[in-house]
Amino acid sequence: MKTVLITGSSSGYGLETARHFHQRGWIVIATMRNPRTDILPASECIRVLPLDVTSATSIAALIEAAGPIDVLVNNAGIGIVGAFEATPMEHVRRVFETNTFGTMAMTQAVIPQMRERRSGVIVNVTSSATLAPMPLAAAYTASKQAIEGFTGSLAHELAAFDVRAKLVEPGYAPTTRFAHNTPVSVMDLIPPGYADFAQPIFAGYANPPLITKESDVAEAVFLAANDASDRLRYPAGADAVALAEAA
Incomplete structure (x- = not known):
């Protein structure tokens, strides 16, 4: 059996992806800042391990504990929404x-x-915001766009060793997980001068015409992990597919 290591597995895309791989017979190493064993089925094929991707010590301990890894899914992420003008650089x-x-x-x-x-x-999980940047999400989009370029370049240098690098680009999903992981309140980042501009945008975010399901992302990650071709991008969700086709 193959082993997949997934970061950010406590909820959302990461949790659904862990379940998806487990159901298909993989050994799953589900990582999260604060490990929870109640959200994944008890099984000798599932290991829940602690990981803080911003800590070199935490990463080193995880790699030692995990053992051989066939697929790495970089899913851990945080969001931030607001006017860039009002976003402190610390955030x-x-x-x-x-x-x-x-x-x-x-x-x-x-x-x-x-x-x-x-x-x-x-497999690096980014966002459809890299295909069509959204307003009031400049910092988030930039952080994900950097990974797009990084992965494209990495794919070339690792191909010489038969190692593949892939991108999964989820469409829009107004999940509570994204808001929960935001380092600052959205309203704190909307100065008075942006109120009229921001209101219809937030209304559109709350009621998007298309919504990407967590299962869409899990399926795209699984496809990318098992695709031996040199394909780089895997849009996930109808809106992401449409954006990719229009690009």
Whole structure:
């Protein structure tokens, strides 16, 4: 059996992806900041381990405990919505520490074993915001766009060792998980001058014409993990597919 390691597995896409791989006979290493064993079925094929992707010590401990990894899914992330003008740089840095540098650090940690085995897949979960940037999400979009370029370049350099790098681009999903992980209240980042501009945008976010389901993302990640071709991007959800086709 193959082993997949998934970051950010406590809820949302990560949790659904862990369940998806487990149901298909994989050994799943589900990681989260605060491990919970009540959200995944008890099984010798599921291990729930602690991980803070912003901590080098935490990453090193995880890699040692995890053992050989066939597929890494970099899913852990935080969101931030608001006017960039009003967004403190400390919050911008926090978003990049998790979404960008956390993904890079985890990737760097697993490459040696995959390169030595000449086998492995790294799947980085970004966002359809990289296909069509959204207003009031500049810092978040930038953090994910960086991973798009990073993964495209990485795919070329790892191909020489039969290791693949892939991108899964989820469409829009107004989940409570995204809001919960935001480092600051949305309303704190909407100055008075932006109120008229922001109101219809937030209304559109609350009632989008298309919504990406967590199962859509899990299926796209599973497809990417098992695709031996040199395909790079896997949009997830009808809206992401439409954006990708229009790009």
